[in-house]
C-alpha cells in the first residue's frame with residue numbers, strides 16, 4: 001500500500017515536470033544520436049528548454065524514427081547499464097525495441113503497483129495473469145507490478161482454456177488480467193462448464209484492446225464481476241501501467257509525475273482545446289535507457305477536465321478511441337472507425353460486427369456504405385427501419401450521408417486478430 005503519491009500540489013507537479021523535462025532533454029541529447037539529429041534539424045538545443053511551455057517547440061518523435069536506428073533506436077545509456085529489453089510488434093516494418101536500466105524497471109514496478117492500488121486490490125488478492133509473456137511487456141508488467149504490490153501473481157500467460165479454468169478454480173484467484181476478447185472467451189467457458197460458483201473472481205483488469213461497453217457488461221455478467229478496469233500503457237512508456245480507471249470509472253487516471261501528456265490534432269499537429277479528442281503525445285520524465293520526448297502514440301483520446309469524484313488529484317484521459325492512423329476522409333469530413341462504434345453500440349437490433357466500404361462513383365462523388373450485422377434477436381422485418389435509424393444517426397452525429405446495408409448475423413468474417421473495418425476502394429487501397 002501507499003504506492004500512489006498523496007497530496008502532490010499542482011505546483012509540486014509542475015516543478016517535477018520541468019525538472020524531469022530538462023533532465024530528459026539533456027540526457028537524450030548527450031547520449032542518443034537519433035535525438036541529436038532530430039533536434040539539430042529543428043534548430044533546438046537543450047538550453048532552449050527553460051519552461052514547460054517550451055515543450056511545444058521540441059520536435060516530435062514518431063514510430064518511423066524508431067525504425068531508423070533499429071534495433072536499439074533510443075538507447076541513451078551504456079550497454080552495461082541496460083538490464084533488459086522489450087519489444088512490440090510493429091504493424092508495418094521492424095518491431096519497436098526499448099531498453100531498460102534497473103532504475104527503469106523499478107519505476108515501472110512502482111507505476112504498475114499504483115494501478116493495482118487504485119483498483120482497490122489488497123495483498124490478499126491472487127492475480128491470474130492471462131496475457132502474453134516474453135518479449136512483450138504485458139506479462140512482465142502485470143507480474144512485476146503484482147510482486148511489487150505484494151499480492152500473489154499467478155503467471156499463466158497464453159495457455160489453453162482447460163488450464164486457465166483449472167487454475168482459476170484451484171487457486172481461487174480474485175483478479176483476472178487479460179485482453180477483452182480473452183476475458184470474453186474465459187467468461188463464456190466458465191458459464192458453459194457451470195463453474196461460476198466454484199471461482200472467486202471479483203475484479204477484471206483489461207488491457208491493450210479497444211472494446212465496447214456491451215462487451216464489457218457481458219463479460220461482467222457472465223463472471224459475476226462488478227469491477228472491470230481498463231489499464232493503459234505501451235512498450236514505449238515502460239509497458240502497461242501508465243494509467244487505470246478508478247472505482248468511479250469516469251476516465252483513466254495517469255501519472256503526471258512520470259510523464260507529460262499532450263493532446264494534438266493529428267493533422268495540424270497543434271494542441272487541441274482542453275477536453276477535445278486528439279492524438280496523445282507523451283514525454284517521459286524519468287526514463288533512462290529509452291527516454292521519450294514528444295512521442296506520437298497515434299492513440300486517440302481526450303483529457304477529461306475537472307476533478308474526479310474519487311478524490312484522486314492525478315488527471316484523467318478518456319478510454320482510447322482508436323488510432324489516428326485509422327482515420328479516413330469522406331466528403332471532406334475526418335472520420336474515425338470508433339465514431340461508427342459509438343453510433344452503433346447503444347442501438348437495439350445491431351450485432352457486434354460492421355464494415356465501412358468507400359467507393360468512387362461515376363458521377364465523381366464518393367460513396368460510403370455501412371454494412372451492419374443484425375443481432376440474433378432482431379427480425380428481418382425491422383431491417384428497413386433499422387437501416388433508416390442508422391442513416392439518420394450518421395447524418396446527425398457525423399454530418400455525412402451513407403447507404404446502410406443490414407446483413408444476417410455472422411455474415412461478416414471473424415478473425416482472431418483485429419478485424420479490418422474500413423475498405424477504401426477509391427484509389428484501389430484499403431486501410
Ligand SMILES: [Zn+2]
Pocket residue numbers: 246247248253308309310311312
Ligand atoms: Zn478517480
